[in-house]
Amino acid sequence: MSSLDFIIGSKADLPEKYLEQFFLMLQDNSRARFPVAPYDLDFYRNFWQMPLQPEDDELQLWAFENDVLVGFGFVSWKIKYENLHIASAQIYVLPAKRLKGFGTSILRLLFQALPPHIETLSIGALLHSIGDSFLKKYQEKFSFVEIINAVDLSVFDLKEVQAFASSERERLKQLGYSFVEIGSYDYLAKFDVQNYVRMIEEIWNDMPVEDLSYDKVVITVERYKSLIDRFVQLGNKIIGFVAVESKTNKPIGLTKASINKSQPYLAEQDDTGVVHAHRGNGLGLALKYQLLEKLLADPSITQWFAGNALSNDHMLRINKLLKHKEIGRKVVYEFHRKDWHRI
Numbered sequence: 288m289s290s291l292d293f294i295i296g297s298k299a300d301l302p303e304k305y306l307e308q309f310f311l312m313l314q315d316n317s318r319a320r321f322p323v324a325p326y327d328l329d330f331y332r333n334f335w336q337m338p339l340q341p342e343d344d345e346l347q348l349w350a351f352e353n354d355v356l357v358g359f360g361f362v363s364w365k366i367k368y369e370n371l372h373i374a375s376a377q378i379y380v381l382p383a384k385r386l387k388g389f390g391t392s393i394l395r396l397l398f399q400a401l402p403p404h405i406e407t408l409s410i411g412a413l414l415h416s417i418g419d420s421f422l423k424k425y426q427e428k429f430s431f432v433e434i435i436n437a438v439d440l441s442v443f444d445l446k447e448v449q450a451f452a453s454s455e456r457e458r459l460k461q462l463g464y465s466f467v468e469i470g471s472y473d474y475l476a477k478f479d480v481q482n483y484v485r486m487i488e489e490i491w492n493d494m495p496v497e498d499l500s501y502d503k504v505v506i507t508v509e510r511y512k513s514l515i516d517r518f519v520q521l522g523n524k525i526i527g528f529v530a531v532e533s534k535t536n537k538p539i540g541l542t543k544a545s546i547n548k549s550q551p552y553l554a555e556q557d558d559t560g561v562v563h564a565h566r567g568n569g570l571g572l573a574l575k576y577q578l579l580e581k582l583l584a585d586p587s588i589t590q591w592f593a594g595n596a597l598s599n600d601h602m603l604r605i606n607k608l609l610k611h612k613e614i615g616r617k618v619v620y621e622f623h624r625k626d627w628h629r630i
């Protein structure tokens with residue numbers, strides 16, 4: 288293996304002359320890790336300018352061979368709220384420089400650089416990809432599988448979708464529910480914000496984590512607002528529907544999708560959830576039909592994709608009814624501190 292030099296630090300430590308090549312590498316990393324086209328380079332340029340969230344900390348690492356940037360790694364972890372013992376990382380090596388041990392060197396250095404309170408490092412890859420082979424060499428079993436499903440919106444008949452969405456609104460009205468459309472910030476004006484954030488927290492904590500060693504999340508009003516702010520600053524527009532219990536006016540379920548300005552044709556499914564007390568009324572499918580009707584109203588949106596835990600039978604069933612087909616699987620491996628010396 289030829290020798291490498293490294294910079295380990297924060298975003299500001301990468302000399303400017305490497306930035307554009309680094310953005311291309313970030314984009315290629317995304318292509319290797321996810322079965323949907325990556326964002327354009329402006330997305331990464333913008334992302335690079337954005338400050339860290341107050342609850343996050345991170346380390347960036349770049350690998351150079353004779354002053355040529357050949358790979359990177361980064362790792363981030365929470366310093367507030369939950370999962371304080373877990374970090375997550377990504378590693379990338381230029382295609383021409385692979386299988387020379389560079390990826391392993393980057394992983395080893397990330398382990399060495401992590402603060403002592405971090406016990407677990409999680410890293411994801413596309414199932415059966417090169418990244419999966421790399422991670423499997425060092426950890427035989429993954430802890431989480433996410434199925435990525437997608438549908439081409441041209442398969443739907445607008446009139447049929449409108450008719451079903453409308454009949455579901457009527458059926459659920461009889462059961463004491465209504466639907467409210469939301470954009471990025473409407474939750475602040477349309478709902479009691481405490482109630483809204485409590486619903487989000489319940490829904491997030493209900494998402495299967497399979498064998499990952501994750502804690503329950505803690506969502507405060509301030510934290511939720513800053514998550515949405517960051518999401519919007521990354522160029523995302525949110526479209527969604529909230530299910531409301533008519534007698535209390537409380538939000539009890541929602542579905543949202545986001546469209547990034549870099550890919551106006553693509554709707555990425557975000558949260559869908561119904562709080563426990565209101566399950567069993569078909570609200571999940573009804574909510575998604577409201578969203579589908581809205582997506583079809585914009586002819587520039589042609590694809591819709593969603594990622595769900597393999598064990599999330601309810602959501603996968605709903606997405607099947609909505610004609611989604613699997614386009615790939617993401618797997619997440621956990622590396623526990625006691626095993627890091629093996630790498």
Ligand SMILES: CC(C)(COP(=O)(O)OP(=O)(O)OC[C@H]1O[C@@H](n2cnc3c(N)ncnc32)[C@H](O)[C@@H]1OP(=O)(O)O)[C@@H](O)C(=O)NCCC(=O)NCCS
Pocket residue numbers: 316319320376377378379380381384385386387388389390391392410411412413416417418419420421422424
């Ligand atoms: C994953 C990645 C970082 C590995 O970088 P690398 O420099 O090739 O890794 P190494 O040379 O240290 O490989 C270590 C081991 O991983 C396994 N491995 C890596 N690439 C492999 C491949 N294409 N096929 C089979 N096994 C592979 C091998 O077991 C290898 O050990 P060996 O050469 O002794 O057999 C690189 O392929 C990459 O950048 N992929 C795109 C990004 C990505 O998918 N990242 C996901 C993980 S964060």
